[in-house]
Amino acid sequence: MRLEDALFNWLQIRLVADARQEDKAARDTLAFFEEILRDDHGLTSFEIEKSDETMLHVRYMKEGRSLLKLVPREAGEQLLHDINATPKYNEA
Template sequence: MQSLQDALYNWLTIKVVCDVRPDDKAAVETRDFFEEILTAQHSVSNIETTKDDLMYYISYQQGEEIKKRRYPRELIEIMINQINQEPEKYKDYPID
């Protein structure tokens, strides 16, 4: 079982990629995989994200409780930054 902290981090990192590349089938499938972990293993629902100059903020419901987490932008955006710096290494696999 993946920890909730890791699942949220992984989900947010790939969500940022999906936001920039919404037609990338591999990214969308990966995001969906982490959403399934969040819902099935950790009973997370109603996820909302915001960001400012330094941080991403996640608010979510776990059972009856509303919880919040925050992550530094530089950590969350590392994957999309890498894709943008070397796009030839990261082919966009379109959704059929």
Template sequence: MNSVQDAIYNWLTIKIVIDARPEDTAAVETEKMFYDILLEKHMLSNIEVSKDEDMYYVHFDEQGERKKQRFPRELIEIMLNQINQQPEKYRNYPQ
């Protein structure tokens, strides 16, 4: 995961899952891993997410500069949609 854009995409995709399924322990662990990559490898801070009808927006500070990336909702929500369509394939297993 070399680019900031790829790292944000991966984190946001799994963040949307845990927002909808906070009890999903695998998703929570994965989100933490991707978030740590944003903080430690890419040195991002003040990460905030917003959305409208079409897009997700991720605002963040990088090297003292405020930046923003945007992603189509259909791209970000694909994993959550798959889980919702076939929940039997994505059962939550206790730790």
């Protein structure tokens, strides 16, 4: 998986896991993508640095360099919106 794809997938599931803290599947999937970012791509840290009206700012460290990836907010939040819009994922 390309770094850009792994970062995007991590971002989406991070937003889901943050919003749905009781969701074990989301936490497990988040851990999976964190492992890919560390083991396959050599990232030493990655975080959502900030968000504004249009973009999500993902800061990550690779080979001692701090890098920033901007992701359109709508795209980054799409998975969370899709999950929240699906009744079977929102039953108590």
